[in-house]
Amino acid sequence: MRTFSVICFGMMAEWAEGSHQELKLEEPATVRDVRKAAEQRWPRIQGITYRVAVNQRLAHDAEIVLQTDEIALMPPFAGG
Amino acid sequence: MRYSRQTTLPEVGTQGQKRLADARVLMVGAGGLGCPALLYLAAAGVGTIGIIDGDVVDVTNLQRQVLYSPADVGRMKAEAAQERLSGLNPDIRIIPFTENLTPANALDILGGFDLVIDGTDNFATRYLLNDACVKLGIPFIYGAIHRFEGQVSVFNYNGGPTYRCLFPDPPAQGQIPNCAEAGVLGVLPGIIGTLQATEALKVLLAIGRPLSGRLWVTDLLTNSAQTISFGRDDAQVTKAMDIDLTDSFPTSFCSSDQTISPAGFVARLAAGDEFNVLDVREYHETPRPDLADLTCIPLGQLADRMDQLPTDRPLLVCCQHGPRSLQAIAILKELGFPQELINLKGGMAALHKQLTDT
Structure with missing residues (x-):
């Protein structure tokens, strides 16, 4: 297992209790594995709508993530 | 210029x-x-x-x-x-x-x-x-x-x-x-x-x-x-x-099967209808209208504490403005809550306004 850094935006940061988090993943890891690990660690985000960005680009679930990647969990914002 | x-x-x-x-x-x-x-x-x-x-x-x-x-x-x-x-x-x-x-x-x-x-x-x-x-x-x-x-x-x-x-x-x-x-x-x-x-x-x-x-x-x-x-x-x-x-x-996101406005709720109480009331807000949230038969369980604890809810009358579910009470109703329905569930439109904020304006 290796440690991956994850930035949480909006409500994700509240549910994860902090915007800068770490997740342990088996390599090779995909965006889907990031989602699974995040939802296991913070069950409150299960069923929540959010996107994953890797290196400031929106990523698909099958994409591989590296330890050096900047991973962000991004929910929509409601307010206006 | x-x-x-x-x-x-x-x-x-x-x-x-x-x-x-x-x-x-x-x-x-x-x-x-x-x-x-x-x-x-x-x-x-x-x-x-x-x-x-x-x-x-x-x-x-x-x-x-x-x-x-x-x-x-x-x-x-x-x-x-x-x-x-x-x-x-x-x-x-x-x-x-x-x-x-x-x-x-x-x-x-x-x-x-x-x-x-x-x-x-x-x-x-x-x-x-x-x-x-x-x-x-x-x-x-x-x-x-x-x-x-x-x-x-x-x-x-x-x-x-x-x-x-x-x-x-x-x-x-x-x-x-x-x-x-x-x-x-x-x-x-x-x-x-x-x-x-x-x-x-x-x-x-x-x-x-x-x-x-x-x-x-x-x-x-x-x-x-x-x-x-x-x-x-x-x-x-x-x-x-x-x-x-x-x-x-x-629309299933916007309205539950049963929704009642604060005015409608007050009218039904006056007509003699009886409800139990569930407030799913956090304990610090105000206003707190003075309501009979009220149970307060924050949304996050609802699934674990459903057994504390009375089931002898329809349950009016309230939050501050409306969205959380809809989520609470979805949770209670999924867990098979055995009573009619009614969402308070506009939440406690609107009910408080209704009660203080009249």
């Missing part, structure tokens, strides 16, 4: 100023984002500005909705904004729409404008806006906020991505809180709304590189920002193009 500081810019010039004067921009929502955006668009000489908002000015708006003064409390926002902006720039035309954007009026109203700015505070209107803009081929400047964080992007611009390309489907009701529930510091919509006005001017003047295909995200607490790039998802654009606007935001 009025515009000389901007016409001096080679990127604007007298030709650019004419483009602004000929432009028709619709601001959807004259709230936290709408106020600063409108101030700068009016000052810059955008020739026609529509303002759609079915809400009235509330005293709690004044901390961030900088177009309004205490004297405006209770007035329609669209009209109060029109008056203020006309004073600021008498040379432009301002068209107020004192109604909310709905599936029934969206295409008619939006169709009269070249560019739309999203100042909405809920997902239902935002998805409706996206789908209507895609159908009509109108670009829209997106902005949204959460506590100290904000997002800005330009959607449906020159074949670029749309809101659904970013978030294909609305979150379930109650997942993501709005400003009333989450709180907001006034400067945040000030910054985000001003940035939306900036993107609007760039699109109208055809200068620079608008935030199309890029989502700008900021966190004021750390003063950090990221620009996340994303592409067009043709399936999502087709979905918006084909959808019936009444389905843009599934």
Whole structure:
């Protein structure tokens, strides 16, 4: 297992209790594995709508993530 | 003379100023984002500005909705904004729409404008806006906020991505809180709304590189920002193009089977109907109307503590404004709660107002 850094935006940061988090993943890891690990660690985000960005680009679930990647969990914002 | 500081810019010039004067921009929502955006668009000489908002000015708006003064409390926002902006720039035309954007009026109203700015505070209107803009081929400047964080992007611009390309489907009701529930510091919509006005001017003047295909995200607490790039998802654009606007935001998210207004609830109590009441707000939230047969269980604890709820009468479920109570009803239904569940429309805030006004 290796440690991956994850930035949480909006409500994700509240549910994860902090915007800068770490997740342990088996390599090779995909965006889907990031989602699974995040939802296991913070069950409150299960069923929540959010996107994953890797290196400031929106990523698909099958994409591989590296330890050096900047991973962000991004929910929509409601307010206006 | 009025515009000389901007016409001096080679990127604007007298030709650019004419483009602004000929432009028709619709601001959807004259709230936290709408106020600063409108101030700068009016000052810059955008020739026609529509303002759609079915809400009235509330005293709690004044901390961030900088177009309004205490004297405006209770007035329609669209009209109060029109008056203020006309004073600021008498040379432009301002068209107020004192109604909310709905599936029934969206295409008619939006169709009269070249560019739309999203100042909405809920997902239902935002998805409706996206789908209507895609159908009509109108670009829209997106902005949204959460506590100290904000997002800005330009959607449906020159074949670029749309809101659904970013978030294909609305979150379930109650997942993501709005400003009333989450709180907001006034400067945040000030910054985000001003940035939306900036993107609007760039699109109208055809200068620079608008935030199309890029989502700008900021966190004021750390003063950090990221620009996340994303592409067009043709399936999502087709979905918006084909959808019936009444389905843009599934109504099951907006209403439960049983909803009662505060006035309706008070009337039914007076008629002798009996209810148990469940308040799913956090313990610190106010107002706390004096209600009989009340159980308080915060939403997060509801699934574990359902057995503490009485089941001898229909259960009226309440939160502060409405969204969490809908989520609570969904949870209770899923767990097989053996009684009729009724959602209190507008939540404790509306009930408190009803009880104190009468």
